[in-house]
Amino acid sequence: MTDLAPAIILVRPQLGENIGKAARAMLNFGLTDMRLVSPRDGWPNPDAGPAASGADMLLDQAKVFETVEEAIADCRLVFATTVRERGMAKSVATPREAAAQIRHKIQNGERSAYLFGPERSGLANDDVALADQILTVPVNPEFASLNLAQAVIIAAYEFSQTIDATPAYQPAFPEGQASKDSLLGMINHLEVELDKRGYFKSEDRRAHQQRMIRNMVTSASPSEQEVQSWRGIIKSLARPPKET
Amino acid sequence: MTDLAPAIILVRPQLGENIGKAARAMLNFGLTDMRLVSPRDGWPNPDAGPAASGADMLLDQAKVFETVEEAIADCRLVFATTVRERGMAKSVATPREAAAQIRHKIQNGERSAYLFGPERSGLANDDVALADQILTVPVNPEFASLNLAQAVIIAAYEFSQTIDATPAYQPAFPEGQASKDSLLGMINHLEVELDKRGYFKSEDRRAHQQRMIRNMVTSASPSEQEVQSWRGIIKSLARPPKET
Structure with missing residues (x-):
């Protein structure tokens, strides 16, 4: 000061x-x-x-x-x-x-x-x-x-x-975004599991549903670490529930 | 006001x-x-x-x-x-x-x-x-x-x-974000399904894992329609795979 x-x-x-x-x-x-x-x-x-x-x-x-x-x-x-x-x-x-x-x-x-x-x-x-x-x-x-x-x-x-007129605004995603490679790997993983469960209602609908998933995942803009976490979640959900 | x-x-x-x-x-x-x-x-x-x-x-x-x-x-x-x-x-x-x-x-x-x-x-x-x-x-x-x-x-x-100021802010999310209510509903749905499959390794880890999920979902900032789509995906993944 x-x-x-x-x-x-x-x-x-x-x-x-x-x-x-x-x-x-x-x-x-x-x-x-x-x-x-x-x-x-x-x-x-x-x-x-x-x-x-x-x-x-x-x-x-x-x-x-x-x-x-x-x-x-x-x-x-x-x-x-x-x-x-x-x-x-x-x-x-x-x-x-x-x-x-x-x-x-x-x-x-x-x-x-x-x-x-x-x-x-x-x-x-x-x-x-x-x-x-x-x-x-x-x-x-x-x-x-x-x-x-x-x-x-x-x-x-x-x-x-007034000291620093430059805005202190941080980027919306301070961590680096995941590479497209790992993003697409995750999308593929998700789609394979969904396919096994009949999520894609018909071949007509498939293209539309896949586009929607790609849009959603891309717009979420996850970091590399988040992609790994999501893959863990997908893997877990694809398992049968434990006996109770 | x-x-x-x-x-x-x-x-x-x-x-x-x-x-x-x-x-x-x-x-x-x-x-x-x-x-x-x-x-x-x-x-x-x-x-x-x-x-x-x-x-x-x-x-x-x-x-x-x-x-x-x-x-x-x-x-x-x-x-x-x-x-x-x-x-x-x-x-x-x-x-x-x-x-x-x-x-x-x-x-x-x-x-x-x-x-x-x-x-x-x-x-x-x-x-x-x-x-x-x-x-x-x-x-x-x-x-x-x-x-x-x-x-x-x-x-x-x-x-x-800000009342009289002309808004200078550009929306980061052109589509409206989902309400917290539906975001939390989706998080809860996801956590229930994960819990059934032993995703939460221990009570110690649970808090950490839940926080990670909340952070990831919140930072993805999905729209109302995207939340509905994600819920469809979670529901589908939680089903057993179809017989082939």
Whole structure:
């Protein structure tokens, strides 16, 4: 993670537990620059560590400030996270848009920050006024109940998603497909056993039924090992049932 | 939200509190179809309501199942959420890719589901074997500490983000996939016939062999018609050969 990864700034956070949870959310997605503005119960806070579940390093390194102005002094682009409409003439970004803008700033050598308000009341209008843009997480309008750590995790997740725009998509069949040779060997094995049991109703139908089997086996695209397993299954099914 | 919005299936969840938090995470992003498979402490659980912070409606409506098979019976596309590598030949999707695929299924009138495992251990390999694909949230490899509700919120958030997006996803399977119900019916039919013939060498090996069969059948991703054809083949193979 670059040094210019965005800061997560908790403004007047109330509960130490929530500061710890926010640290855990950050570190899950590789963010480490935590800043606290006037935490209500002082700092350090004994409730933060246990909630951080191992992200204590962030708490130890957290920088504490008296005011939002000081906390954002080294940042070029600041997003104020809000749930409610503020009726302010600021542009509103989604987490994805904010992440893209922050990534762009990093490419220019500039740092950004996300502001998050106190758990109960959210950011004051004076805090929002210091931000360049408003960040709103698009929650269900009939149930907007995102807590602090959840808002942080969405912001951090979206930032982490901008790092490598190349999709991480894996091939549908990570194992190599079986050779046509062994695929056809298996199909032949199956057809011989079916033939012994009168599966092919008539010579007219045979061609159609065989084509169907070939299509099904081919489209299943088994690996070499799977072909061996299927052959074991066919062999077993062709045996008479055990006496009971 | 459409009726076909994906189900969130918690498999053997341990703490009621986490079930409540998962419900809150879901409803924040408009998901309401919660399903529980064998919750450890039974259901309802008095710890769930307080943690749901108003999403109690989801808990009241949650459907409880004994097995994963029953819980996914009406779903066409199932993602198993895992953190660890499982060494299984299944394709791995990010939350964003999974959401795009699920949206595509909805456009075809089909339902999907996300499976989440128990808090401590995650999904068992037998659970993963029933899924079409693995979903992995791309967390910081040096600090992968996503809890259940956080994993749910990322999945639900990404699904909510697809609502307005034009679908970019191309169907991997032009024909509709068979329902899990009929897929499991076929697997069961196959296993019964194999059992009669001593295919399962010992009780120790049985679990492994069954998992292999489930993985192979699921990854073959047959259509409804193909499942019917395979059942005809199994039935035929299980018959004695004709006298010649």
